[in-house]
Amino acid sequence: MTGYAASLTPAHEAFLNDLFPGDGCVLTREGMNAFATDASQERAMPWAVVRPESREQVAELLRWAHGERMPIYGRARGTGRVGNAVPSLGGVVVSMLRMAGEPVVDADDFVAVVRPGVVTADLQAACAAKGLFYPPDPASVRISTIGGNVATCAGGLRAVKYGVTRDWVLGLETVLPGGRVLRSGGRSHKDVVGLDLTRLMVGSNGRLGLITEIIVKLIPLPETSASVLVGFADLRAALDGARAVFRAGVLPAACEFMDRVTLEAVRLGGEAIPLAASAQAALLFKLDGTQEGVDAEVRHLVKALGPLDPVSVEVGRGEDEGAVWTVRRGISPAAFRIAPDKLAEDISVPRGRVAEAVERAHEIGRGRGLIVLCFGHLGDGNIHVNVMYDGSAAGEAAAAAGAKDEIFRLAVALGGTISGEHGTGLTKASFVAEQLGRDAMGLMDDVRRVFDPRGIMNPGKGW
Numbered sequence: 023m024t025g026y027a028a029s030l031t032p033a034h035e036a037f038l039n040d041l042f043p044g045d046g047c048v049l050t051r052e053g054m055n056a057f058a059t060d061a062s063q064e065r066a067m068p069w070a071v072v073r074p075e076s077r078e079q080v081a082e083l084l085r086w087a088h089g090e091r092m093p094i095y096g097r098a099r100g101t102g103r104v105g106n107a108v109p110s111l112g113g114v115v116v117s118m119l120r121m122a123g124e125p126v127v128d129a130d131d132f133v134a135v136v137r138p139g140v141v142t143a144d145l146q147a148a149c150a151a152k153g154l155f156y157p158p159d160p161a162s163v164r165i166s167t168i169g170g171n172v173a174t175c176a177g178g179l180r181a182v183k184y185g186v187t188r189d190w191v192l193g194l195e196t197v198l199p200g201g202r203v204l205r206s207g208g209r210s211h212k213d214v215v216g217l218d219l220t221r222l223m224v225g226s227n228g229r230l231g232l233i234t235e236i237i238v239k240l241i242p243l244p245e246t247s248a249s250v251l252v253g254f255a256d257l258r259a260a261l262d263g264a265r266a267v268f269r270a271g272v273l274p275a276a277c278e279f280m281d282r283v284t285l286e287a288v289r290l291g292g293e294a295i296p297l298a299a300s301a302q303a304a305l306l307f308k309l310d311g312t313q314e315g316v317d318a319e320v321r322h323l324v325k326a327l328g329p330l331d332p333v334s335v336e337v338g339r340g341e342d343e344g345a346v347w348t349v350r351r352g353i354s355p356a357a358f359r360i361a362p363d364k365l366a367e368d369i370s371v372p373r374g375r376v377a378e379a380v381e382r383a384h385e386i387g388r389g390r391g392l393i394v395l396c397f398g399h400l401g402d403g404n405i406h407v408n409v410m411y412d413g414s415a416a417g418e419a420a421a422a423a424g425a426k427d428e429i430f431r432l433a434v435a436l437g438g439t440i441s442g443e444h445g446t447g448l449t450k451a452s453f454v455a456e457q458l459g460r461d462a463m464g465l466m467d468d469v470r471r472v473f474d475p476r477g478i479m480n481p482g483k484g485w
């Protein structure tokens with residue numbers, strides 16, 4: 023890409039120092055270092071980092087950046103896994119963390135108005151204090167922000183029952199390149215007037231504007247929950263089990279699966295887990311609602327699984343509920359017991375094709391002499407596929423990269439997507455056109471140009 027500002031001139035520095043006084047503007051290499059990367063480990067140094075505290079500062083910044091054609095990279099907690107917050111063309115990183123403060127929770131309207139830099143778990147706690155519930159729960163809920171979640175349309179464990187971030191955003195305030203402030207949606211739970219610009223912004227990954235205020239929808243906080251960890255003799259039995267549960271009319275808040283390799287990795291840790299040693303696959307359900315409702319659903323669920331001959335069933339309630347999640351929570355560190363490096367992808371396929379996707383992912387690994395472990399949000403068909411390898415062994419990194427490419431093509435061939443949650447950013451940029459096709463890509467570029475004609479917002483990314 024050409025035509026962007028090539029560096030930060032003394033005049034640019036003076037402008038930024040003026041607009042963001044004190045430590046609001048960072049220009050030293052040491053100070054900017056932490057802003058060069060995110061959870062993807064991709065890396066590129068910014069030319070400046072700024073920390074706005076107000077919408078007015080953001081608007082003034084984007085007016086200036088539009089005029090100077092300065093690349094702008096919005097950033098929150100940097101927990102993104104695909105490099106979307108990485109300033110790949112240099113430019114200015116805009117940390118949104120100082121745009122925070124107590125969320126305003128309205129128990130009459132069933133909404134919360136929140137600034138983007140608020141950590142999502144803090145928003146949930148503020149809602150829970152008033153008996154209200156904001157359901158989206160990415161595994162990063164305690165370390166990522168609501169602004170980052172909206173910008174990436176974060177999913178989570180409870181998506182099978184409650185949907186993803188997109189389903190809970192009613193309104194947004196977004197500052198657009200050039201400094202215009204767009205207010206879309208509002209506090210009304212229904213609104214069909216005009217095109218849905220709020221939904222367009224959700225998941226736009228900082229490529230259309232910077233979000234400065236968010237209105238989310240709330241529901242009553244469930245009274246209680248229970249979780250059930252079920253072991254099976256093989257993966258097919260586990261997936262049939264999930265099908266039986268849904269067919270019995272039970273809609274769990276979470277429905278997770280773990281394959282044989284995943285369980286092996288967890289067991290290598292030697293800690294006691296509430297799962298039969300003979301289990302070669304597992305399902306983990308969470309049920310929530312009223313006490314009576316949850317009790318009844320646990321009974322229905324266990325009954326529905328009976329014909330699949332589970333090798334173990336462990337129900338966790340109250341204080342014991344956390345214990346049945348130890349297996350699931352231990353997966354990420356446990357994977358490294360298989361090999362020292364991993365490529366972690368998050369493909370999603372139609373739910374009926376999960377078994378095929380997992381089996382073929384294993385085959386793809388075997389074909390290249392690598393172990394692949396699969397687990398994830400079965401209820402959404404969202405599979406975390408981890409290709410394990412040893413980067414210090416000759417050829418293994420290349421073999422893993424080849425396996426990843428094959429797994430992406432497999433997901434698309436099965437009618438799925440190369441990413442159910444994490445997005446595409448830098449690490450999957452080259453595959454976006456393969457999935458979307460030229461026409462859709464062209465239309466998306468046209469839409470982006472309407473908001474950002476000079477292409478300054480998060481340039482260099484594959485959506």
Ligand SMILES: Cc1cc2nc3c(=O)[nH]c(=O)nc-3n(C[C@H](O)[C@H](O)[C@H](O)COP(=O)(O)OP(=O)(O)OC[C@H]3O[C@@H](n4cnc5c(N)ncnc54)[C@H](O)[C@@H]3O)c2cc1C
Nearest residue numbers: 096098099100101102106161162167170173176177228233
């Ligand atoms: C341990 C771990 C578990 C995870 N689990 C999940 C999971 O279960 N589900 C899931 O979906 N993701 C998950 N993620 C990925 C990540 O947490 C999410 O993508 C999250 O939404 C990013 O939030 P953040 O605050 O860290 O944003 P960042 O990573 O800082 O930014 C992400 C993107 O949002 C843009 N952005 C940030 N703030 C704004 C704003 N105010 N306006 C416009 N654009 C903005 C940035 O430009 C960037 O493109 C996980 C990551 C880790 C490390």
